[in-house]
Amino acid sequence: MVAERNTADVLAKVKDTEVRFVQLWFTDLLGNLKNIEIPASELGKALDQGIGFDGSSIHGFARIDESDMLLRPDVETFVVLPWEKIGRLICDVVQPGGEPYEGDPRWILKQALVRAAEHDLTMNVGTELEYFYLRSNRSLETLDSAGYFDLSPADDSTEVRRETVLAIEAMGIPVEAAHHEVAPSQQEIDLRHCDALTMADRLMTCRYAIKEVARRHGVHATFMPKPFNAENGSGMHTHMSLAGFDGGNAFFDAEDPLHLSALARGYIAGIMRHAKEVTGVCAQWVNSFKRLVPGFEAPVYITWARRNRSNMIRIPMYQVGEESATRIEFRAPDSACNPYLAFAVLLQAGLEGIEQGYQLPDPIDIDVYGLSEEERAERGI
Numbered sequence: 001m002v003a004e005r006n007t008a009d010v011l012a013k014v015k016d017t018e019v020r021f022v023q024l025w026f027t028d029l030l031g032n033l034k035n036i037e038i039p040a041s042e043l044g045k046a047l048d049q050g051i052g053f054d055g056s057s058i059h060g061f062a063r064i065d066e067s068d069m070l071l072r073p074d075v076e077t078f079v080v081l082p083w084e085k086i087g088r089l090i091c092d093v094v095q096p097g098g099e100p101y102e103g104d105p106r107w108i109l110k111q112a113l114v115r116a117a118e119h120d121l122t123m124n125v126g127t128e129l130e131y132f133y134l135r136s137n138r139s140l141e142t143l144d145s146a147g148y149f150d151l152s153p154a155d156d157s158t159e160v161r162r163e164t165v166l167a168i169e170a171m172g173i174p175v176e177a178a179h180h181e182v183a184p185s186q187q188e189i190d191l192r193h194c195d196a197l198t199m200a201d202r203l204m205t206c207r208y209a210i211k212e213v214a215r216r217h218g219v220h221a222t223f224m225p226k227p228f229n230a231e232n233g234s235g236m237h238t239h240m241s242l243a244g245f246d247g248g249n250a251f252f253d254a255e256d257p258l259h260l261s262a263l264a265r266g267y268i269a270g271i272m273r274h275a276k277e278v279t280g281v282c283a284q285w286v287n288s289f290k291r292l293v294p295g296f297e298a299p300v301y302i303t304w305a306r307r308n309r310s311n312m313i314r315i316p317m318y319q320v321g322e323e324s325a326t327r328i329e330f331r332a333p334d335s336a337c338n339p340y341l342a343f344a345v346l347l348q349a350g351l352e353g354i355e356q357g358y359q360l361p362d363p364i365d366i367d368v369y370g371l372s373e374e375e376r377a378e379r380g381i
Contacts, residue, residue: 005075007047014040014087017080022087024051024071025204027105029060031338033204036071047073050094061103069101070094077201082170083212090201105340109197112344115351121242121250123347126193129206129335130234132227133157133185137220140227142185155180161187164213173202183231193239196347200339225283225334226290233291233298236335240346241327242267252326258306258315259326268304268313268328269360270353271346275302275312278349282333282342291334294369299331301381305363
């Protein structure tokens, strides 16, 4: 078991690595990463007292008459950015009295996890982070015309993608795989599953790293969900399971034909019951809905099934019957969403389904895109 960090550990790490500045990160309501940078000499004070800021200048935070807020660094999140000797801490947003700010996306996810803990459960998440490389931020010129799983020389993104993975791993984030995606110049980096709060922190870190490494290579990385009308958009397929405090997978049932427990079925039913609201958070931009159209492996209908990528929720079947691999994949999120809010609404909807005993409709094991309006109506889609 890894020992928890404390303030002394962080200060010692800063000294040992000769870090001269530390960035304090937090996320606004729209999922934009924000930062204040302090000299290393001020870190002890920041860890002890927090850093004040004007909450009225942050989207969705506070009115001008209640704008004093504090950033409280989470010492568990300290890393040194691999491209320069600058430290980084992710912060919680708190009121001057020390109480959490209810509009802080990180706190919102923490509250959802508290609800799960009342059932002796925690949420584990793995993500597929998709994005595009462009020649510059002033044009839509791609680096290549390669496709899914292509190699160089067709894939002209190999070097920058590989360096990005090394940077991400240098910050302690395990990467399972990275490859060229379906569309020209489209990339995917898959992050190994972990608890939901850690995954949200990691996604914010990865999005920053992807853009920064790309910039150093003279290219532009974009998480725009659908930059090209005739090509696949960039999703953030979200793999989820709930685990008991004993570490067992609460979604697994060895006796079920799909190896899904009753709890897992209730969880899926809860998400389907609230699919429209959930999608509004997981695909929050106008451009997000240009991605959610038929024919590009993006969900359009509120359906579920095993294997089938035309559904909103699918059950991956790579390792049939293996407890550790049993999970659901929610395909609506895109990589420009706020991951804290996305995971929070998914968990809250799923827990409601468990608590209320919602019944799961029949799976749709055929291509949903190919069904006529009458056929969809017959199946209750």
